[in-house]
Amino acid sequence: MHRHPARRPKNVPITASKGSPYARIEGLGAAVPSRVVDNAEMCTYIDSSDEWIQQRTGIIERRWVGPGEDVRTLSLAAARQAIERAGLTPADVDAVIISTVSHLVQTPSLAAIVAAELGCQDAAAFDISAACAGFCYGIGMAESLVRSGAATHVLAIGAETLSEMTDLSDRSTAFLFADGAGAAVVGPSDVATMGPIxxxxxxxxxxxxxxxxxxxxxxxxxxxxxxxxxxxxxxxxxxxxxxxxxxxxxxxxxxxxxxxxxxxxxxxxxxxxxxxxxxxxxxxxxxxxxxxxxxxxxxxxxxxxxxxxxxxxxxxxxxxxxxxxxxxxxxxxxxxxxxxx
Ligand SMILES: CC(C)(COP(=O)(O)OP(=O)(O)OC[C@H]1O[C@@H](n2cnc3c(N)ncnc32)[C@H](O)[C@@H]1OP(=O)(O)O)[C@@H](O)C(=O)NCCC(=O)NCCS
The missing domain is CATH 3.40.47.10 (Thiolase/Chalcone synthase)
Structure with a gap:
């Protein structure tokens, strides 16, 4: 019968990570595409009216990506602003989370690409899929990473180009969806500044x-x-x-x-x-x-x-x-x- 070798006694305690007692949002940033699509233009795609769209949703106009703009460029612009406003440099960021359903390949993640382009060297990077809850999922996870000690400054981005995945002839969605990116840097804090998710x-x-x-x-x-x-x-x-x-x-x-x-x-x-x-x-x-x-x-x-x-x-x-x-x-x-x- 095969015998396992006797286990070595483990007297050495494992070192666990130790994070900050609390976390805070250190900086925020945002980017929207330059192309403005008003309700008059929208009504060239669907049978609708400015009055109906405003009354049912509040929307007067929306932003859609044009040439040279995509989910990556919007993410980069929002992220640069958030990092600068946090008083940090990209090298200080040690984890990047992007919540998006608009990155059109499953791998590599948009977060890995954006982290490298920003200069967040060797940062952990991954995408999450949480649709319109994405910004809040990202912030909540960033807070947890900071408090667990898994990261010190986390860049959480929510970015979408839904105009590229909307059926412009569908009068139940075409007027609603739009493009943009929001970013937050979450880092350590000695006092509570965020409630439980x-x-x-x-x-x-x-x-x-x-x-x-x-x-x-x-x-x-x-x-x-x-x-x-x-x-x-x-x-x-x-x-x-x-x-x-x-x-x-x-x-x-x-x-x-x-x-x-x-x-x-x-x-x-x-x-x-x-x-x-x-x-x-x-x-x-x-x-x-x-x-x-x-x-x-x-x-x-x-x-x-x-x-x-x-x-x-x-x-x-x-x-x-x-x-x-x-x-x-x-x-x-x-x-x-x-x-x-
Ligand atoms: C999409 C939404 C605005 C539609 O409004 P609604 O009041 O539910 O609209 P309905 O589909 O019931 O249609 C009501 C009437 O408006 C008409 N209508 C529907 N779409 C229209 C449009 N784009 N333009 C003009 N009229 C329209 C319908 O034909 C219907 O007419 P009728 O009463 O003569 O039959 C609404 O359901 C909504 O906001 N839902 C939440 C969606 C949302 O926020 N999603 C994002 C979550 S992340």
Missing amino acids: VWGSDGDQATVIEMNRTWPEAVASGQPSQIMMDGRPVFRWATTFIAEAAHRALAAAGLAPEDLDVFVPHQANNRITDAMLRHLKLPDSVKVARTIKHYGNNSAASIGVALDAMIASGEAKSGDTCLIIGFGAGLVYAGQVITIP
């Missing part, structure tokens, strides 16, 4: 927002894979379950609605934001993101783009307490209280 998924509703073709099906049909959405169940879920999840994220941080300065929900639809406000009973003093007006629903980018725009306009200030919540295809969601850097 409240997140989850409901794969039973996987088909309410989905890509309509697998890659082999796209090749066989000669048609790209495009996003299909059944808007009504998404609307219902967002205005009930997600509104409640936003409330849970606030409570998990030990805060009440009046403790908030800023509320940045995923910019899916202004009517969803309105329903959330009714549910959360936020006082009028809380500044609420409405950037969907000019940028459309740019998915994983929307919260980063909204934060950047609100800081630029003075609506959000350094030190403000802010609730973010992302939700989308999966279905997946993530919400968290953060402090504006």
